[in-house]
Amino acid sequence: MKKRLLGLFLVASTIFSASAQKIVAYYPYYASSASTLPYDKITDIFYGFIGTNGSGSLTASCTKDEGGSETVFEQSEWNTLRDLANAAGVNVHIAVGGANITNHLANSANGASRTTLVNDIVDFVSGNHSMNNKKIKGVDIDWEFPDNSTEIADHLELCKELRSALDAQGSLDGVHYDLSIAVGGSTRNMPGTFAKYHDDFLDTDVFQYIDFLNCMNYDLAYVTAYGSHNSPYLGAEAVVNRYVTNGINGVKLPAEKFILGVPFYGKGGSKDPEDGIAYKDFASIDALGDNDGHYDGHKYNSKPILEQKADLICQKGLGGFLIWEITQDDSQNSLLNAMNDRFTSSCSQYTCQSPVLGSDQTICGETVTLDAGITLESGESIKWYKNNVLISGANSVTYGANEAATYKAVISTSNGCEKFDEIILAPGGDLSVQVSNLGYICEDHDYSQSVDVTISGGGGYYNLYDAPSGGTKLQSVTAASFEITTTDVAADDQRTYYVEEPAGQTATVGPTGPYTDGTAGWPFFNPGSVVSEGGVDYDQDWTMQITTYSAITIQSIDFIFGYDPALGGNDNLSITVLNSSGSAVIQKDVELSAIDFSTTGDPKLNTVTVDITIENPGNYEISFKGTNTLMWMEKDWFSPKPTPEWPYIGTIGGANVISMTGTGNTDPDYAWDLTGNVVGMYNWVISTGTGSSSCGRVPFTVYHDCGTITGSEDQETFSSQMKVYPNPASDNLNITFNVSESSETKIELINTLGSVVAINNLGLRSVGNQKVNISTSGLSEGIYLVKMTSGNMIRTEMIKIVK
Known part of the structure; x- marks a missing residue:
């Protein structure tokens, strides 16, 4: 809830030891209950906020981003909070910044002002400031948000200088002062397409300077694939994967530095006001x-959701919880108590190491060594599973996988601790497919009427099929992102596409002439002009400019050769491919057999095998140097008669493969007439691709599902028709739904590759409410789609399986 504050609210950091998870409470400046807080149930408390004046000095009152001023630091309340928290052994922190009062922080974080700000913060934390005369634990930089390159750089530099100054002061005081930053709750691995994500607002170099990163994983009602929930479990899992498990561009935040923010308020439900409502008001x-934390029109974190998140914190070894904000709890039906109880029962079970297998990979014939990333300690053992089946004899921290599958490493101890990680080795060699919004589309919402599909790897030219082998080719695409829309997939259905790189398919381009930059005359055919290079005399020297859109092989070119009986012997063609910088990347000499013309002096087409592979798409220039007479004028009475149009473009299935750019070459007397007197080459035979699909086609699935992607109003209707819980699930899944007319009914579980991994045929179901329990104990951890079909009605829901 954001009382008197609009927009997202960045929550400050908490401090904790490496051996225990913390519960950190945020106390807002507009509250007045510091004397009655349950200090015995928290480990850290943050006072929010204190402002700056734009020149670096800390202030109690500051200018708001939208204009006007506001008092954000109440001296008396601060003194009470600090002293009672210190007496209870609770760590105290000050948050600088805050929602809607951040512009002044941006102004204070650059140039000379930054030095002033750093010094003032250090004085405050160390108890040498007019507004604070006692040492506290640390400071949180609550900048909402550094959303351009200059501010991101200033944010990094501020943290760097603060770290140094805090350490210097700490060495004098004999303590360590903590530095944390607050970040928003959305990350780029979440479903949906948004202009910006909160993980765009920081430089990962900052990780080395901070003690903690506080992720405000709430106010996510705009992520409709999460059911427009304020703070869903899947959202928590996404940010943990983004920052800790996989990292941002490979840079991982240490798990113990990550603090997971949770709300003590409802938001996004039909009875929730725009700025939210305190949990205690509907508890x-x-x-x-x-x-599922969706009760009586409110969307919030209930006890079961907090318990799931506590288990995630314990299993991943994260720092703990961060609460916005402590005064919103209800003493009788307390969320804070739920947190404490779960940490006590859950984290004690997670005293063994967690394997870290890294990001998913592809496999194609080779052996991929999977590494759990740990050294086994006394009492720990490891087992490996392939597609959830135990691999006999695999008890080392590494395992050599030689085929596509889902692999799992499980670390366990005799006292019941069990931690695991999974990795998918997908088939398809170098090809990979990314689909936006988790592949969900729905015509009811503008933002989700299509998904963007991006294919990478191989040569950059691909075909889509409707089957894993054989089948019908649906379309040809390049590496550029393309859309699949609601018109491509039937309503309440799904469609799996299979990607293949068409190595060996060919395109024919031509006729073409050499590039002459428009110069009149015959610069490309002048037997009297000899070019000498490397001791070889060339009668011709000319180039062709090309653009390739995929990896290609120029297999052959038809030349018009003219016969000169005075020269005799064999001809030779020296070919050089130059990149856009003018550097030679390929050089090849082709020896040509003597040309046998039926009539002396009469030109004709002759095929020259070139066999040159250009591996990377781009702009190139091909230089041809020829000995003896290689090219002849094309007369308009010759057959075939050329009719070129610039640029010459070769295509396969509608997708560009190669284009020839430049100026057409004609007899200057007929410069306007491209149908006559053209000297050039004909029938460039181009094959595409590098064969990256040798391990099979790569699948991806698009779901036309308006049940999963809905607004809050539609979600109410959908939930009344089918409800899946718990979500996440472990060993069992409950599904309740309503049958409007007696129908044959079945329930399917579908993985992210579009494969049905479980099916339960329920037979003929009578009219009324139904409840079914399905075992999920045999499923691997991951995202699944629950699809219920009853007569003509189809309902779907996305779930997460955790182990």
Whole structure:
């Protein structure tokens, strides 16, 4: 909830030891209950906020981003909070910045102002400031948000200088002062397409200077694939994967530095106001225990969701919880108690190491060594599974995988600790497919009527099929992103596409002439002009400019050769490919057999095998140097008669493969007439691709599902028709739904590759409410689609399986 503050609210950091998870509470400046807080149930508390004046000095009152001023630091309340928290052994922190009061922080974080700001913060934290005369634990930089390159650089430099200054002061005081930053709750691995994500607002170099990163993983109701929930479990899992498990561009935040923010308020539900409503205002025993945190028109974190997140924190070894904000809890049906209880019971079980297998990979014939990333400690053992089946004899921290599958490493101890990680080795060699919005489309919302599909790897030219082998080719695409829309997939259905790189398919381009930059005359055919290079005399020296859109092989070119009986012997063609910088990347000499003309002096087409592979798409220039007479004038009475149009473009299935650019070459007397007197080459035979599909086609699935992607109003209707819980699930899944007319009914579980991994044929179901329990114990951890079909009605819901 953001009382008196609009927009996203960045929550400050918490401090914790490496051996225990923390519960960090945020206390807002507009509250007045510091004397009655449950200090015994938290480890850290953050006072928010204190402002700056734009020149670097800390202030109690500051200019708001939208204009006007506001007091954001109440001295008396601060003193009470600090002293009671210190007496209870709770770490105290000050948050600088805050929502809607951030512009002044940006102004204070550059140039000379930054030095002033750093010094003032250090004085405040160390108790040498007019507004604080006692040492506290640390400071949180709550900049919402550094959303351009200059501000991101200033944010990094501020943290770097603060780290140095805090350490210097700490060495004098004999303590370590903590530095944390607050970041928003969205990341680029979440479903949906948005202009910016919060992980865009920082430079990962900052990780080395901070003690903690506080991720405000709430206010996510705009992510409709998460059911427009304020703070769903899947959102928590996404940010942990982004920052900790996989990293941002490979840069990982240490798990113990990550603090997971949770809301003590409802937002996004039909009864939730725009800025949210405190949990205590609708709390009850039923609201506390609601399974999915969507109760009586409110969307919030109930006890079951907090328990799931606590388990995630324990399993991943994260720092702990961060609460916005502590005064919103209900003493009788307390979320804070739920956190403490779960940490006590859950984290004690997770005392073994967690394997880290890294990001998913592809495999194609070779052996991929999977590494758990740990050294086994006393009492720990490891097992490996392939597609959830135990691999006999695999008990080392590494395993050599030689085929595509889902692999899992499980670390366990005799006291019941069990931690695991999974990795997918997908078939397809170098090809990979990324689909936006988790592949979900729905015509009811402008942003989700299509998904963007991006294919990478290989030569950059691909075919889409409707089957893993054989089947019908649906379309040809390049590496450029393309759309699949609601018109491509039937409503309430899904469609799996299969990507293949068409190595060996050919295009024919031509006729073409050499590039002459428009110069009149015959610069490309002048037997009297000899070019000497490397001791070889060439009668011709000319070039062709080309652009390739994929990896290509120029197999052959038809030349018009003229016969000169005075020269005799064999002809030779020296070919050089130059890149856009003018550097030679390919050089090849082709020896040509003597040309046998039926009539002396009469030109004709002759095929020259070139066999040159250009591996990378781009702009090139091909230089041809010929000995003896290689090219002849094309007369308009010759057959075939050329009719070129610039640029010459070769295509396969509608996708560009190669284009020839430049100026047409004609007899200057007929410069306007490209149908006559053209000297050039004909029938460039081009093959495409590098064969990256040798391991099979790569699948991706698009779901036309308006049940999963809905607004909050539609979600209410959908939920009344089918409800899947718990979500996430482990060993069992409950599904409730309503049958409007007696129908044959079945339930399917579908993985992210579009494969049906479980099916339950329920037979004929009578009219009314239904409940089904499905075992998921045999499924690997991951995202699945639950698809219920009853007569003509199809309903789907996305779930997460955790182990």
